[in-house]
Amino acid sequence: MRIVYVLTSLGMGGAERQVLAMAGRMAERGHAVALMVLRPRLKEEWPTTLDAVHLEMGRTPFSVLAGLARGRRFLKEFHPDLVHSHSFHANFVARMLKVLVPGPAVLSTVHNVYEGGWRRMLAYRLTDGLSRRTTAVSEAAAERFVRLKAVPRYKCVVLTNGIDTAEFAPRAERRAQMRTGMGARGEFIWLTAGRIAPAKDYSNLLRAFAEVRAARSDARLWIAGEAAGAEALTVRALAAELGLDDAVRWLGLRRDMAALLDASDGFVLGSAWEGMPLAVGEAMAMEKPVAATDVGGVRELVGDAGVVAPARDSEALARAMLELMRRTAEERQRLGRASRERIATQFSMDARADSWEALYRTLLERGQ
Numbered sequence: 219m220r221i222v223y224v225l226t227s228l229g230m231g232g233a234e235r236q237v238l239a240m241a242g243r244m245a246e247r248g249h250a251v252a253l254m255v256l257r258p259r260l261k262e263e264w265p266t267t268l269d270a271v272h273l274e275m276g277r278t279p280f281s282v283l284a285g286l287a288r289g290r291r292f293l294k295e296f297h298p299d300l301v302h303s304h305s306f307h308a309n310f311v312a313r314m315l316k317v318l319v320p321g322p323a324v325l326s327t328v329h330n331v332y333e334g335g336w337r338r339m340l341a342y343r344l345t346d347g348l349s350r351r352t353t354a355v356s357e358a359a360a361e362r363f364v365r366l367k368a369v370p371r372y373k374c375v376v377l378t379n380g381i382d383t384a385e386f387a388p389r390a391e392r393r394a395q396m397r398t399g400m401g402a403r404g405e406f407i408w409l410t411a412g413r414i415a416p417a418k419d420y421s422n423l424l425r426a427f428a429e430v431r432a433a434r435s436d437a438r439l440w441i442a443g444e445a446a447g448a449e450a451l452t453v454r455a456l457a458a459e460l461g462l463d464d465a466v467r468w469l470g471l472r473r474d475m476a477a478l479l480d481a482s483d484g485f486v487l488g489s490a491w492e493g494m495p496l497a498v499g500e501a502m503a504m505e506k507p508v509a510a511t512d513v514g515g516v517r518e519l520v521g522d523a524g525v526v527a528p529a530r531d532s533e534a535l536a537r538a539m540l541e542l543m544r545r546t547a548e549e550r551q552r553l554g555r556a557s558r559e560r561i562a563t564q565f566s567m568d569a570r571a572d573s574w575e576a577l578y579r580t581l582l583e584r585g586q
Contacts, residue, residue, distance in 0.1 A: 219578060220250040222296060222322070224303035224312045228255055228263040228270070230444065230471055231413065232496035233329040236379050237304050238266050243571040252296055254289060256307055262444075262471055275311075286314060293319040300325060300578055306333040310341060313348040323581050326352045327377075330493035331359045331514045332417070342368035350581050353377045355494035356515025375577065378515065379494045380570030381561050386476050386503035388558075396481035400467075404436065406543055409482035409506075411442040411475060411497040414450040416490065418443070421456055422511070422532050423488030428460040429536035434543055439486075442469040442478055479504040484542055484550075489513050490529050498524075503561045505554030507545075509538040519565065523557040 223241045228234055238253075245251040245268060253270035271292045273285035293301070293315060302325045303312035309326040316324045326349045342363070346352070352369040354360035354376050364371045397403075408427070412418045420441070430437045445454070445468055457466050472478060475497070479485065485501030485508050492514035499519055501508055508524035510516050517526055525541055527534035542550065 219244075219300060219582070220296065220298045221578070222252050222254050222293065222298040222301045224254045224301060224308040225256070226305060226307045227257040227260055228253075228266065229260050230262050230264060230473075232379075233305060233493075235264055236329075236496055238264050238268075239382060239567060240380070240571060240574060241268055242266070243567065244575070247571070247575065250296075252292075252298075254292060254301075256285065256311055273311075286311070286318065289315050290318045293322065298322045299582055302578075303327065305329050306338055306342075309349070310345065313345040316348040324349045325578075325581060328352065328354050328359055328363055328493070330417070330491065331356070331362045332491045336366075339363075339366045339368040346370065346373070349373075351375060351577070353577070355379050356518055358514045358518070359493050377570065377573055377577065378518070378565060379496050379499060380567035381496070381499040381503050381565050382567045383503050383558070383562050386479070386500045388480055388505045388554075392477055393480040396477045400440075400481060402438070402481060405438045406434065406436050406484070407482045408437065408439045408484050408486045408539065409442065409478055409501070410439065410486050410488070411472075411478075412487075412489075412495075413444045414441075414446075414453055416449065417492070419488050419490040419511075419530065420453045422490070422530055422535065423486065424453065424456050424460055424462060424466070425532035426486075426488060426535035426539065427466070428462060429533065430539050430543070431462065431465055433540055437539075437543070438465055438467065440467045440469055440478065440482065442472045442475065444471045475500060476504065479506055482506060484509065484539070486535070486539055487511060487516065488532075488535055489516075492516060494519060499561055499565055502557035505551070505558045507542045507550050507553050508557065509535065509542055511535060520557075521560055523553060523560050 255272045256275045258274050273288045275285035301322045303309045304327045360374050360376050363369050427439050485506045487510035494515035511529040512526040513529045525538040527538040
């Protein structure tokens with residue numbers, strides 16, 4: 219098969235990493251694979267050896283039209299069988315390109331329960347005929363898009379994210395080295411990851427962590443994620459207001475998540491909304507106990523291998539974190555092993571690659 223993956227950017231987000239991992243798997247299986255990226259190159263991007271064309275789209279109508287022209291030329295040159303797009307902007311552009319280049323089948327994927335307001339949902343509904351199928355990364359995301367009539371139920375399929383269990387595997391030596399390097403001794407390190415943005419609801423997490431600190435002075439919180447813009451300033455100000463400056467460590471954008479997870483004692487997610495958070499699955503693969511808000515596909519991912527709490531309820535999230543901290547080290551280890559087993563058997567990247575490849579063949583063979 220000849221496959222083009224369409225992304226908004228190659229920025230350091232979970233959805234982007236997931237798409238690049240899947241595209242790489244398809245290339246390893248002998249398929250001709252290329253990337254079509256809407257935005258110009260960014261300063262910080264996930265590395266890839268795959269061929270990529272940047273459409274250089276911005277906010278102006280001219281840049282969008284010029285980008286569509288570039289995309290049209292590229293598709294005519296590459297001759298793909300399938301165009302697989304991810305998240306709203308890429309999905310919409312792929313559908314517009316279907317009008318300009320009718321040949322390839324278009325497959326759309328939504329990565330979150332929330333991809334915008336009613337105008338975007340209307341856009342999905344009006345252009346649905348240009349896509350053969352829409353997949354969602356969780357049952358929760360699929361249900362919401364069907365309920366909002368953004369996609370017909372018969373055209374919606376759930377295919378969850380995949381986790382690379384070889385990359386994300388615990389190593390005792392790396393844990394010791396990382397903790398020494400980070401100056402961690404006997405503290406209980408909570409790690410969270412994700413860009414500081416409204417969806418991640420760091421205010422909820424910080425308020426929960428303040429309650430945890432009041433009960434356990436040995437608790438520390440490491441935050442790995444891009445911290446720029448007004449939201450980051452607001453969140454940092456809240457941490458200072460809560461008296462957490464000495465207990466919270468802002469790590470910024472990191473490429474060594476496996477090592478950070480090794481060094482941590484637990485993973486926490488305080489999000490207001492999600493699709494299927496990749497960081498939670500990676501933490502589970504690393505045998506870390508997880509405390510997370512019950513949003514999007516979190517419960518589907520965690521199952522009985524962690525503790526979930528309602529979204530926007532900092533007291534409940536604090537209780538979940540303290541519940542895990544109060545367990546013995548042996549109990550947390552057993553929970554961690556169960557977490558990794560759950561990921562390996564139900565959410566491995568290789569199993570997901572098999573599922574995607576099977577769906578691609580079905581769409582192309584049946585033409586629907």
